[in-house]
Amino acid sequence: MFDTRIQIIRLIREYFWGCDFKEVTTPATVVCADQEPHLNPIAVSFHDERGAASQFFLQTSPEYAMKKLLGAGYDKIFQICPCWRDYEESGHTHNVEFTMIEWYRRPGDYQEIMTDIEQLFKFVAEKLKIVKLLNCRIVSEWERISIKELWQKHVGVNLDDYLDVEKMSGLVRGLGYQVNADDDFNDLFYKIFLNKIERSLGMEKPVVVFDYPIQMAALARPCAHDARYAERFEVYINGLELANAFGELTDSVAQAKRFEEERQERIRLSKSAIPIDKELISALESIPMAAGIALGVDRMVMVFTEAKNINEVIFGTVKDQIL
Amino acid sequence: MGSTQDIRKGAVIKNNNDLYVVVESQHINPGKGSAFVRARMKNLANGKVLENTYKVSETVEVVSVNFQTMQFLYKSGDRFAFMNMSSYEQIEMDGDLIGDDAKYLKEGIECVIGLYEERPVSIQLPKKIQYKVVEAPPAVRGDSASGNVTKEIGLDNGLKIYAPIFIKEGDEVLVNTETGQYSARA
Numbered sequence: 001m002f003d004t005r006i007q008i009i010r011l012i013r014e015y016f017w018g019c020d021f022k023e024v025t026t027p028a029t030v031v032c033a034d035q036e037p038h039l040n041p042i043a044v045s046f047h048d049e050r051g052a053a054s055q056f057f058l059q060t061s062p063e064y065a066m067k068k069l070l071g072a073g074y075d076k077i078f079q080i081c082p083c084w085r086d087y088e089e090s091g092h093t094h095n096v097e098f099t100m101i102e103w104y105r106r107p108g109d110y111q112e113i114m115t116d117i118e119q120l121f122k123f124v125a126e127k128l129k130i131v132k133l134l135n136c137r138i139v140s141e142w143e144r145i146s147i148k149e150l151w152q153k154h155v156g157v158n159l160d161d162y163l164d165v166e167k168m169s170g171l172v173r174g175l176g177y178q179v180n181a182d183d184d185f186n187d188l189f190y191k192i193f194l195n196k197i198e199r200s201l202g203m204e205k206p207v208v209v210f211d212y213p214i215q216m217a218a219l220a221r222p223c224a225h226d227a228r229y230a231e232r233f234e235v236y237i238n239g240l241e242l243a244n245a246f247g248e249l250t251d252s253v254a255q256a257k258r259f260e261e262e263r264q265e266r267i268r269l270s271k272s273a274i275p276i277d278k279e280l281i282s283a284l285e286s287i288p289m290a291a292g293i294a295l296g297v298d299r300m301v302m303v304f305t306e307a308k309n310i311n312e313v314i315f316g317t318v319k320d321q322i323l
Numbered sequence: 324m325g326s327t328q329d330i331r332k333g334a335v336i337k338n339n340n341d342l343y344v345v346v347e348s349q350h351i352n353p354g355k356g357s358a359f360v361r362a363r364m365k366n367l368a369n370g371k372v373l374e375n376t377y378k379v380s381e382t383v384e385v386v387s388v389n390f391q392t393m394q395f396l397y398k399s400g401d402r403f404a405f406m407n408m409s410s411y412e413q414i415e416m417d418g419d420l421i422g423d424d425a426k427y428l429k430e431g432i433e434c435v436i437g438l439y440e441e442r443p444v445s446i447q448l449p450k451k452i453q454y455k456v457v458e459a460p461p462a463v464r465g466d467s468a469s470g471n472v473t474k475e476i477g478l479d480n481g482l483k484i485y486a487p488i489f490i491k492e493g494d495e496v497l498v499n500t501e502t503g504q505y506s507a508r509a
Binding site for chain 1: 349350351352353355356357358359361374375376377378380381382472473485499501502503504506
């Protein structure tokens with residue numbers, strides 16, 4: 001298991017270097033951690049030689065730093081690095097410390113990134129001489145399906161009609177799930193998605209699920225064909241979510257507004273306050289069009305080894321150290 | 324009433340008037356948005372398995388279960404016998420409810436058994452169990468150079484696991500029952 005992990009990480013590097021990407025390194029400790037309201041970065045303090053402390057966080061993703069590199073003029077970059085997310089389970093598909101690979105293209109759109117990930121998996125599968133993982137044919141052409149089509153298929157409704165909290169609440173209630181006063185659109189969406197859709201994704205061949213409602217855009221830009229949706233996609237193999245990608249929002253004004261909303265939401269949820277990354281906002285001004293993705297390396301190893309628990313593919317896991 | 328915090332293996336919850344014992348629970352964090360808990364649970368009346376996903380902080384109707392420390396005695400057919408360590412009373416439990424955990428059982432280990440109305444419905448194993456190695460092929464020179472740093476070994480209750488190549492027959496090893504992996508030499 002661990003041998004396969006070593007091999008896969010080597011193959012990822014080979015693949016990206018072979019495609020003219022540059023491997024970059026950015027600091028794992030950051031002052032401006034991810035503003036996402038539901039992420040919990042781990043706070044750490046650094047001390048200078050006189051003992052004066054500075055407040056840092058362990059990165060939850062290298063996204064902000066890598067986008068600053070795009071702003072500085074790098075056009076195809078990747079990074080494999082540890083990330084930390086506190087208050088998460090250590091087992092099954094999560095681990096407080098995990099390994100991520102992110103890559104970005106400038107200029108680039110999210111369809112190129114979809115092709116990248118498909119080619120990467122096929123490259124690794126070929127080198128490992130793997131055709132099928134459980135019943136999922138990794139070497140087949142991957143399925144690409146929009147969130148809207150998925151809802152039509154699995155829930156039997158047109159998602160266009162349920163794009164606000166009120167209408168989505170009615171749908172959730174109608175399907176027999178709880179609706180709480182503090183549920184936002186994301187919560188309601190996932191109550192249906194996780195119960196009715198997710199488990200069946202990517203069982204026969206890998207699937208790319210794209211164009212999420214704009215409320216779930218995070219750092220993605222609105223779709224050109226319909227501004228109610230955003231250029232975000234996720235990849236599923238055997239029901240496991242492996243990656244999350246964006247056609248990046250490079251409108252610095254719009255991004256500054258989203259950061260401020262997220263910061264307010266963090267305050268409302270009594271989460272640790274994180275300063276807004278002004279450097280990132282100004283870097284966006286010099287990025288014309290870009291796309292990028294975060295792929296969980298441990299989960300990728302799980303898929304290739306058919307492991308059921310993330311702890312099987314990590315050496316000396318957090319959990320093993322606690323017990 | 325309870326919350327999603329109470330959804331853990333062995334808990335009994337009421338769902339649409341039926342009672343279910345949680346077989347497995349899993350935390351899901353979609354990355355953007357709130358966290359969720361996915362529970363695989365077995366209907367106590369008909370054994371059917373249901374999967375349900377709850378948002379963290381949702382209310383869940385949790386039924387109280389009486390947890391007792393019991394010692395595993397023996398297996399007979401598909402029934403597993405345990406002895407209550409405080410009353411010395413003996414009970415039997417369906418293999419079906421023990422599931423995959425059955426492979427870790429060995430005579431004399433203490434487990435926590437959940438009783439609902441006197442009926443055993445769940446089992447919690449110790450996080451690590453010690454076994455004696457009864458089968459361990461000798462390490463071959465050059466194994467580690469070719470990348471083979473583990474080998475399959477057999478334990479005294481019939482369980483087979485992968486362990487580092489330095490483990491020998493007669494050693495005592497600890498196995499993590501949550502991951503099924505070798506943990507340490509005891």
